[in-house]
Amino acid sequence: MNTTLLLASTSVYRRELLQRLRLPFGCERPQVDETPQVGEAPQALARRLAASKAAEVAARHPGVWVIGSDQVAELNGQPLGKPGTVEAACAQLAAMSGQEVRFHTALSLQRDNICLAACDLTTVRFRQLDAEAIGRYVQAEQPLDCAGSFKCEGLGIALFEAIDNQDPTALIGLPLIALCRLLRQAGFSVP
Template sequence: MRLILASTSPYRRELLARLDLPFETLSPQVDETAIPGEAPPETARRLAAAKAAAVARREPDAWVIGSDQVAELDGAALGKPGGREAAVGQLSAMSARAVRFATAVTLQRDEERFHALDSTLVRFRPLSLEEISRYVDAEKPFDCAGSFKSEGLGIALFDAIESRDPTALIGLPLIAVAGLLRKAGFALP
């Protein structure tokens, strides 16, 4: 069976490669604009499904994985910072606070779809502006929701991570993905 990851994210590509299945990647070319009033978990679900559907329409013979992650602080979504100033601002706002990350995944072929949602709570330790600046300058997490890479130096920013699946925080919940792939008939260990 043919498998496609509907993503241009190198993080998701690296994660999916851990399952040792052959797959391709294609850009989903989906507008990722949030809908006003939409809760962050719903945004993640909607975008994961839209990404999978967009590629599935172009590649009807393949199973397609779409995934999206939205960080939430005080009920508001935090996007990718895009640059240094925004990353410093996000991390300053999250200092000594808890942030929830909703990571959604959809597996689709034609009209057959499977969905999963992982929720991860990240508890940040109190961070000084100097610590934040050192971190941002060292890792440059400008393409990451929440302005950190938990798989890298970002781990030093936390007091705790509460999750069922540690890969979800990186961008693709592999425990859920493996379960969805098994439902679709893929042979996994």
């Protein structure tokens, strides 16, 4: 069986998580438009983008298993993207202050016409945050490339009252428990 594996992402966070499984893999940037469709629910957006990323890279590499993943934060039914700027990160964190935010982290494992998929849900309850705490956090960690404007594996953990999930790696961007299940279904030996 061909055990070649590609991660359809150049995210350092996803790459570091996948390295934990000790499987050889490569990384390739998918060429996918990430614009939400009109009326698209956050979970549907995460699933579509994960599948699109895997499919786009898999089409260029027949016979190779490709992992696509995407995460969409949801506040009051609306998707939150990556902030990109300090101002947008501060605004996102201010909006999430004292709120519950849902994070949908979708996976798609594809090869040729085979597609295996999963989606993890993580609920984060933010503590009340004032502008000074938000400013200090954003300056310290610069979470501009993270959905929700925080890094839970770092100082961002101080922003929360609670995290509810089944897989602690999902909030970082790649749910390894679900990924291991999909990889075993595809014939990989993990561990």
